[in-house]
Amino acid sequence: MCLTEPQAATDLGQIRTRALGDSDGLYRLSGEKMFITGGEHDLTENIVHLVLGRLPDAPRGSRGLSLFLVPKYVRSATGMQRNGVTCDGIEKKMGLTASPTCSMRFDEATGYLIGQAHGGLRAMFVMMNAARLQVAMQGVGHAESAHQRASSLCRRTGANATSVVYRRRRCVRPHLTPSCHPPCSARPSVHCRRRANDRILGG
Numbered sequence: 001m002c003l004t005e006p007q008a009a010t011d012l013g014q015i016r017t018r019a020l021g022d023s024d025g026l027y028r029l030s031g032e033k034m035f036i037t038g039g040e041h042d043l044t045e046n047i048v049h050l051v052l053g054r055l056p057d058a059p060r061g062s063r064g065l066s067l068f069l070v071p072k073y074v075r076s077a078t079g080m081q082r083n084g085v086t087c088d089g090i091e092k093k094m095g096l097t098a099s100p101t102c103s104m105r106f107d108e109a110t111g112y113l114i115g116q117a118h119g120g121l122r123a124m125f126v127m128m129n130a131a132r133l134q135v136a137m138q139g140v141g142h143a144e145s146a147h148q149r150a151s152s153l154c155r156r157t158g159a160n161a162t163s164v165v166y167r168r169r170r171c172v173r174p175h176l177t178p179s180c181h182p183p184c185s186a187r188p189s190v191h192c193r194r195r196a197n198d199r200i201l202g203g
């Protein structure tokens, strides 16, 4: 998802990426985005960017944003060709090293309008609301993984615990009480997430 720009982070109304309509019903997008998770990689044949930009007649602020689908490769008469979207660099950050966070440049990139003109935020949040729930579930998964590793450490060291390991176990044990046992708290979390997802999707 390509929202953030150097001058527009929390305040998306400052977004400057421009989208010009073409005679073929497509759009040409130009602008800069930053902090884009998975903006460039070679794990998949194509990357489909969801980009917030502004049409020439757009009102000011966040009400003037439209959403465009901008693929890394677009189909042409001669086959698939590279679109005008490039990665300018990978952001340097502490931790989260397995996820490339990229600066992206759109240079008259071919895009397709998604939803209504100037209805970009509404359209983007269809995806983002679901993504938020998925990130929450990722957190539950991390807690479960941490719990399993801590349990395993306790099992492995329980028989002949040295004083160092014993101190570690004393750190770990409080987190293994039933009230905060991840599987116990994870089940309601998964259930709530499922219900919220059903509500969003009208299920």
Ligand SMILES: Cc1cc2nc3c(=O)[nH]c(=O)nc-3n(C[C@H](O)[C@H](O)[C@H](O)COP(=O)(O)OP(=O)(O)OC[C@H]3O[C@@H](n4cnc5c(N)ncnc54)[C@H](O)[C@@H]3O)c2cc1C
Pocket (backbone or CB within 6 Å): 001, 002, 003, 004, 009, 010, 011, 034, 035, 036, 037, 038, 093, 096, 101
């Ligand atoms: C690892 C990582 C991955 C990311 N991936 C993506 C991505 O895939 N796509 C994408 O578009 N963006 C992505 N981002 C950008 C992320 O969405 C922004 O970091 C976020 O929008 C906040 O911007 P900022 O960090 O510049 O904070 P700022 O906008 O500078 O805000 C800093 C603080 O000030 C507060 N603040 C700002 N403005 C106001 C105001 N007017 N009134 C009161 N408080 C205010 C904010 O709440 C915040 O606490 C990513 C960021 C990171 C770190």
